[in-house]
Amino acid sequence: xxxxxxxxxxIEVEAGTNLIEAARRLGIEVPHYCYHPGLSIAGQCRLCMxxxxxxxxxxxxxxxxxxxxxxxxxxxxxxxxxxxSIMEFHLINHPLDCPVCDQAGECWLQIYYMKHGLYxxxxxxxxxxxxxxxxxxxxxxxxxxxxxxCSRCVRFCDEITGTGELGxxxxxxxxxxxxxxxRDLENNYSANVVDICPVGALTDxxxxxxxxxxxxxxxxxxxxxxxxxxxxxxxVNRRRPHHAEGRRVARLKPRFNAEVNAWWLCDIGRYxxxxxxxxxxxxxxxxxxxxxxxxxxxxxxVAGVADALxxxxxxxxxxxxxxxxxxxxxxxxxxxxxxxxxxxxxxxVPPTALAKDDDFLLRAxxxxxxxxxxxxxxxxxAGGLMAAARSGRIKCLWVFHHDLLAAGWPAAEVSRALGRxxxxxxxxxxxxxxxxxxxxxxxxxxxxxxxxxxxxFEGRVQRFRTALEPLGQALPEWELLxxxxxxxxxxxxxxxxxxxxxxxxxxxxxxxxxxxxSLGDLGRLVAGATxxxxxxxxxxxxxxxx
Amino acid sequence: MNLGQRFYLREVVAGVALTAxxxxxxxxxxxxxxxxxxxxxxxxxxxYPEERRPYSPRLRTLHRLVRREDGSPRCVACMMCETVxxxxxxxxxxxxxxxxxxxxxxxxxDIDLGKCVFCGYCVEACPEDAIRMDTGILEFSSxxxxxxxxxxxxxxxxxxxxxxxxxxxPVPIPATRTV
Numbered sequence: 001x002x003x004x005x006x007x008x009x010x011i012e013v014e015a016g017t018n019l020i021e022a023a024r025r026l027g028i029e030v031p032h033y034c035y036h037p038g039l040s041i042a043g044q045c046r047l048c049m050x051x052x053x054x055x056x057x058x059x060x061x062x063x064x065x066x067x068x069x070x071x072x073x074x075x076x077x078x079x080x081x082x083x084x085s086i087m088e089f090h091l092i093n094h095p096l097d098c099p100v101c102d103q104a105g106e107c108w109l110q111i112y113y114m115k116h117g118l119y120x121x122x123x124x125x126x127x128x129x130x131x132x133x134x135x136x137x138x139x140x141x142x143x144x145x146x147x148x149x150c151s152r153c154v155r156f157c158d159e160i161t162g163t164g165e166l167g168x169x170x171x172x173x174x175x176x177x178x179x180x181x182x183r184d185l186e187n188n189y190s191a192n193v194v195d196i197c198p199v200g201a202l203t204d205x206x207x208x209x210x211x212x213x214x215x216x217x218x219x220x221x222x223x224x225x226x227x228x229x230x231x232x233x234x235x236v237n238r239r240r241p242h243h244a245e246g247r248r249v250a251r252l253k254p255r256f257n258a259e260v261n262a263w264w265l266c267d268i269g270r271y272x273x274x275x276x277x278x279x280x281x282x283x284x285x286x287x288x289x290x291x292x293x294x295x296x297x298x299x300x301x302v303a304g305v306a307d308a309l310x311x312x313x314x315x316x317x318x319x320x321x322x323x324x325x326x327x328x329x330x331x332x333x334x335x336x337x338x339x340x341x342x343x344x345x346x347x348x349v350p351p352t353a354l355a356k357d358d359d360f361l362l363r364a365x366x367x368x369x370x371x372x373x374x375x376x377x378x379x380x381x382a383g384g385l386m387a388a389a390r391s392g393r394i395k396c397l398w399v400f401h402h403d404l405l406a407a408g409w410p411a412a413e414v415s416r417a418l419g420r421x422x423x424x425x426x427x428x429x430x431x432x433x434x435x436x437x438x439x440x441x442x443x444x445x446x447x448x449x450x451x452x453x454x455x456x457f458e459g460r461v462q463r464f465r466t467a468l469e470p471l472g473q474a475l476p477e478w479e480l481l482x483x484x485x486x487x488x489x490x491x492x493x494x495x496x497x498x499x500x501x502x503x504x505x506x507x508x509x510x511x512x513x514x515x516x517x518s519l520g521d522l523g524r525l526v527a528g529a530t531x532x533x534x535x536x537x538x539x540x541x542x543x544x545x546x
Numbered sequence: 547m548n549l550g551q552r553f554y555l556r557e558v559v560a561g562v563a564l565t566a567x568x569x570x571x572x573x574x575x576x577x578x579x580x581x582x583x584x585x586x587x588x589x590x591x592x593x594y595p596e597e598r599r600p601y602s603p604r605l606r607t608l609h610r611l612v613r614r615e616d617g618s619p620r621c622v623a624c625m626m627c628e629t630v631x632x633x634x635x636x637x638x639x640x641x642x643x644x645x646x647x648x649x650x651x652x653x654x655x656d657i658d659l660g661k662c663v664f665c666g667y668c669v670e671a672c673p674e675d676a677i678r679m680d681t682g683i684l685e686f687s688s689x690x691x692x693x694x695x696x697x698x699x700x701x702x703x704x705x706x707x708x709x710x711x712x713x714x715x716p717v718p719i720p721a722t723r724t725v
Contacts (some may be wrong), residue, residue, distance in 0.1 A: 099624030099673045133646035209650060211641040212625045240628070241636050242654075544619040 004070040020048055020063035021071060023185070023373055029052075030074055031083060031112050033090075033198045034150035035062035038263045039159055045110070046088070047151050050074045051083045058082050083116040091121070093128045094199075095145045097361045103200030105213040107147065109539065128173050136166075137185030138410060139267055140194060140202055144176040145203035151195035160264065161360070162539030163187045166192065177201065183423070188266045188358055192222070195253060195263070206271060210244035211237045219467035220255060220521060222454050224447055225269030227365040229456030230254060232260035232269075234448050234467040247277040248468055249448055258415050259521050260460065262534050266362045275446070276468075280430040282443035283472025293441075298473065305398075305440055306487030308423045309340055312396045318344035319379045320430075322401035323367035326452030328500035329477035330369070332493070333400075336481055339490045343450040344394065346382035347373045350408030359538045363457055367446075372455030375510045375526060389417040398425040400477070403432035427477060444477050445470035451497045452476070452518065459529025461511065463519050559567055560621075601682060601711025606666045608683040608718075609657055610704035612676050619702055621676040623652040627668035635661035637669060652698060659686060660694035682707025683717055 003012045006023050013022045020030045022035065033045035041063050049058035058079055061072075090109070098104040130144035154166045154177065165183045168175055176300045179185060194204045198288040216235040220222055223230040232252045237243055244250060252273060254265035273500065275281075285301035286293050294305075309317060319342060321333055335343055348370075359363045371499070374380065386409060388394050397418075404414045418424060418437050426438035429446045449470040455461050470476075478500045482492030493503035498516050510526040518524060550556055577675070578586040592599055623640035641653035641723045668677050681704045688694050697720065705714045 035547060097649070099626065100648075101623045131646075133642075209623070209642065212629070214629065242639060405707075 002066045002068040002070070004066050004072060004349055005422040006072045007074055011068050017066050019050060019064050019066060022066045023061065030061045030072055032062060033108060033148060034152060036152055036196055039152060039155045040288040042151050042155065044103065045148065046086050047083060049079055049086070049394050051076045051079050056520060064197040065311050072495055080116065082497040084118045087113060087116050087309040088118045088122070090148045091476040092123055093145065094148070095127065101146065101200040102203045102208055107200055114518050117442070126418045130176050130291050132473070135205065136179055137190050139191045139205055141205050142177060143201050143203070143206060146199050147177050149175055149177070149196060152196045152198070152242060153202060156193055156196060157540040160537040161187045161189050188268060188362060189264060189360065191267050191270050192254070192264050204251065211240065211250045214392040215239045215243065216250055216271055217467070219465050221448060221467065222368065222462050223252065223265065223272070225266070225272040225366065227367060227457035228260065228361055228363050229368055229454050229460065229462050230269055231462065232265060232266050232359060236448070236467045238468065249273045249276045251275070259522065259531055260456070261361055264361060264422055266358070266360070268362055271327040272447070275430050276448055278430060281471050282429065282431055282435065282441060283474060284443060285473065288439050288441070298475070298483070301442055302483045302487050305425055305442070306484050308396050308425065309484070309488060314341040314343065316393065316395040317342045318388065318394045319348065319398045320382055320385065320400060320402055321345060321347040323347055323370040324401045325477055325503055326447070326454060327369065327372045327374070327376065328452045329481065330378060331504040332478040332481035332485065332500055333378055334378065335490060336488065339485060339488050344385055344388060346385045348381045349404065350404045352406065352408050365457065368454040371457055371459055375455060376508055386417060388502055389421060392420045394421055396423040397421045398427070399434055399438070401428040403434045405433040415437060419499040426448060427480065429474070443472065443474040444480070445474045449474065451474040453501060455526060458532050459513060460523045460531070461519055461526060462523035463516060558630055574598065584686050592668050603709065603711065605711060606664050606679040606725070608681045608686060608704065608708070609668070609677055609679050610681050611698065611701040611703055612657065612678060619652060619655070619676060619698065621652050621655060622650045622674055624673060626671040627677060630667045630671040632667065633661045633663045633664060635659070655698035655701065657696050657701065658694060659696055678706070680706045681715060682713035683715065684709045686717055692721055702721060
């Protein structure tokens with residue numbers, strides 16, 4: 001393994017590591033635009049120049065592999081001079097329209113200009129004008145004037161998705177990013193080019209002009225779009241409620257996890273947060289009498305639900321859990337079921353249309369915690385439960401999240417079955433046709449409004465954290481289930497999600513030995529699970545270049 | 547305090563003499579002024595609101611939004627003023643401008659003058675010189691809080707004051723004003 005010296009500090013790195021990565025390990029930042037650890041090396045931007053002893057001139061760090069005995073300087077007068085010249089070069093045709101640019105505040109051109117800029121421009125000629133505000137596809141907007149031609153987006157479409165929609169056209173200072181004729185940037189990973197664009201050339205059409213980035217707060221979370229559980233950062237706007245029509249969740253950004261999603265996130269997952277601020281959100285417990293619905297307090301609702309569970313014999317009560325629920329909720333639910341001896345429980349409701357795995361991250365199973373629900377032992381297929389409901393044996397049904405009338409069963413049949421049930425209880429974040437039929441509606445907090453853990457398809461338990469306060473009176477499910485448990489005469493494991501997770505690690509062997517601390521930011525596999533790791537990106541498979 | 551002062555009487559008489567002196571001198575001058583002696587002026591009370599002191603050109607008065615030649619706001623909804631505002635009295639909602647060269651414009655631009663502290667940071671922060679505080683208007687009031695919210699349309703209609711600070715636009719009445 002080569003051992004080299006960077007800015008006077010010695011480090012040993014694996015053979016093949018480039019100088020940017022070697023310096024990063026020492027905590028030294030080498031400015032760069034075109035280099036991205038997930039993509040091939042292009043050497044386009046020339047900003048990552050460093051001085052290597054015995055080399056006659058500065059060299060780009062991204063395309064220089066660390067060699068034994070190399071002595072590298074990243075902060076000499078000559079390097080600073082080179083950076084300043086290159087920044088000047090990049091800014092010759094840049095419009096400097098930061099006030100209207102969505103990237104402002106998280107723009108590497110701004111950041112490096114402040115650090116390495118030549119503040120007194122020498123250019124006197126008119127800037128080259130290029131197309132502005134060009135939609136490239138459903139999610140991405142291009143401003144060719146702002147582009148510095150780092151080619152990250154082009155390489156992403158070639159090397160990761162393998163779809164190759166983008167290219168660089170024309171020559172010299174008229175070069176610009178564009179779509180190949182007849183193509184649209186509409187692959188399921190298109191919005192990743194917005195994340196990797198170091199400047200404001202590619203912006204997100206969904207996020208465009210909604211909120212300025214400096215109003216956003218970031219929280220580590222997990223995507224709930226499918227069973228993979230990609231690591232994300234949730235960006236929420238709590239400081240300027242008049243922006244984005246009051247929507248609090250502004251966007252999801254991928255968070256690096258080498259084992260799950262690396263730097264990427266699919267578009268289906270990325271835009272799967274609308275329901276959090278939708279008008280259909282349930283905000284108060286509701287009791288629906290023959291006379292109509294009425295808001296009630298939590299105490300009344302919890303007492304009513306506990307009373308219903310106690311009134312009917314256990315064989316007449318059924319519970320339809322959901323793979324949308326976190327592990328903490330599921331163990332709390334299991335405790336409620338055990339207290340009353342309820343056996344009729346399932347979580348797997350057939351969807352109306354069968355989804356398929358895509359060729360990279362997205363899983364056919366569009367729920368975040370099916371593996372967790374299976375491990376915690378909450379039954380499986382709801383077909384038997386539905387048959388029992390149709391036969392009239394079930395008198396009380398507690399549904400979590402599902403809309404039974406929009407599931408893969410004939411709606412008329414479900415409607416008849418629901419009609420025969422005396423007490424329907426619904427717990428969920430948003431109103432749906434099933435909640436309209438429920439006698440008790442208990443509003444649940446959305447995943448960004450609480451903390452917990454999901455178990456992804458390969459058995460990786462990952463934490464998500466609280467980004468927002470719950471809307472209205474909504475409560476996390478573990479909390480409301482804990483209150484019902486107390487109402488039934490049991491004892492709740494605690495008043496924090498972490499207490500319920502501790503309860504889970506004691507109750508289910510697969511989770512034994514875990515804690516929130518040991519899960520960390522990147523999660524841990526349950527006992528007996530084998531990691532399948534990050535799939536090979538479609539653009540890097542042998543068949544892609546055949 | 548010496549003995550003379552401790553008796554008060556002498557001080558009271560001295561005070562009355564001073565006040566009376568001013569009173570009669572002013573009265574004499576006012577009478578002379580009223581009789582046509584224009585060089586004789588009494589006490590310098592400015593008869594507001596008929597009479598006004600000239601304002602300094604750098605006085606910060608009611609905001610206005612600067613217009614482009616076609617009458618649309620020069621503002622590009624960059625949120626700099628909203629960000630810098632210490633009173634948080636500016637509310638901007640951005641939208642797409644039909645011209646991609648301009649790209650962004652305010653759909654809504656409200657200033658809550660009930661909260662504004664007239665610090666002028668919004669004018670300082672503006673990269674487009676789109677907001678100024680030079681209307682010369684100081685007398686805006688309302689019976690309701692809602693009536694203190696000035697919208698984009700109201701602020702766009704205002705004109706700058708004259709050189710001696712005299713407002714050229716009438717005091718705007720927000721459409722939301724209830725009383």
